[in-house]
Amino acid sequence: MDLNFDGKVVQITGAGSGFGRAAAMKFRDAGAKLVLSDINKKGLEETIALLDLDESRAIARPCDVSNPDEVAKMTTAGIDHFGALDIAVNNAGVAHGLMRTCDISLRDFDHIMAINVRGVFLCMQQELQQMTAQGQGVIVNVASVAGLIGAPFLTAYAASKHAVVGLTKSAALEYARKNIRINAICPASCYTPMVDQVLQGDKGEKREQDIANNIPMGRLGTADEIANGMLWLCSDQNSFTTGQALAFDGGMTAT
Numbered sequence: 412m413d414l415n416f417d418g419k420v421v422q423i424t425g426a427g428s429g430f431g432r433a434a435a436m437k438f439r440d441a442g443a444k445l446v447l448s449d450i451n452k453k454g455l456e457e458t459i460a461l462l463d464l465d466e467s468r469a470i471a472r473p474c475d476v477s478n479p480d481e482v483a484k485m486t487t488a489g490i491d492h493f494g495a496l497d498i499a500v501n502n503a504g505v506a507h508g509l510m511r512t513c514d515i516s517l518r519d520f521d522h523i524m525a526i527n528v529r530g531v532f533l534c535m536q537q538e539l540q541q542m543t544a545q546g547q548g549v550i551v552n553v554a555s556v557a558g559l560i561g562a563p564f565l566t567a568y569a570a571s572k573h574a575v576v577g578l579t580k581s582a583a584l585e586y587a588r589k590n591i592r593i594n595a596i597c598p599a600s601c602y603t604p605m606v607d608q609v610l611q612g613d614k615g616e617k618r619e620q621d622i623a624n625n626i627p628m629g630r631l632g633t634a635d636e637i638a639n640g641m642l643w644l645c646s647d648q649n650s651f652t653t654g655q656a657l658a659f660d661g662g663m664t665a666t
């Protein structure tokens with residue numbers, strides 16, 4: 412299957428690391444023009460350096476997705492520069508350490524919700540205005556298997572990812588007749604800096620084995636496997652899919 416994004420304008424949040432960076436590399440290889448953002452300026456600069464593209468193909472705008480002004484500026488900058496917004500990957504997100512529900516502080520809960528839920532909501536609002544005006548667009552929101560099933564010791568994270576699935580399905584129904592497709596991807600644990608953090612420490616190896624044992628394929632995924640799924644979901648070859656929360660999870664949610 413030829414996934415060609417020649418000339419398409421693709422905006423990716425959280426592009427300074429993990430899935431966002433992997434997606435940026437694959438969209439570059441498929442010919443897209445890139446609007447990349449991240450709250451982490453250093454990570455964003457590293458991604459831009461890796462891409463090795465000039466401003467005719469990629470721009471970087473630091474942005475905190477929980478801040479409405481910054482989200483509006485980032486989206487406007489891309490539209491002003493490239494003249495359109497064809498595809499948006501709302502990927503920026505944070506997790507919290509493993510702990511029981513009673514031990515999660517209100518501060519941490521609000522922080523997770525502000526980035527994972529409010530961030531996706533704010534990005535979608537900006538993207539949908541432009542896509543409606545253009546008469547076409549594709550959005551992929553990055554949820555998690557923790558948006559489909561319960562995730563013990565990750566309650567706030569799981570609640571935020573269930574909310575991303577709710578935002579995705581509801582908006583998809585609203586915009587289905589406006590030629591805008593909106594889907595979510597729901598990965599199981601993959602090797603990215605987010606999960607590396609969880610695996611750090613003397614229990615890391617055991618934890619990694621525990622996570623792998625919980626996945627029917629017996630292993631964690633990779634950022635490349637998730638980025639491949641993002642491109643496939645966004646491509647014109649996948650023109651009849653909207654409102655779905657698709658698991659990329661080595662079989663985890665099939666059990």
Ligand SMILES: NC(=O)c1ccc[n+]([C@@H]2O[C@H](COP(=O)([O-])OP(=O)(O)OC[C@H]3O[C@@H](n4cnc5c(N)ncnc54)[C@H](O)[C@@H]3O)[C@@H](O)[C@H]2O)c1
Nearest residue numbers: 425427428429430450451475476503504555600601603605
């Ligand atoms: N890695 C996994 O196993 C896994 C599984 C399921 C879902 N996810 C989701 O995938 C997405 C990407 O995660 P990842 O694994 O690549 O993690 P990562 O930590 O490697 O990358 C996340 C990026 O988001 C950025 N970010 C954090 N807060 C931000 C904010 N307020 N505004 C803008 N950017 C911000 C970070 O700086 C970072 O560059 C997240 O939404 C995460 O919840 C990850």
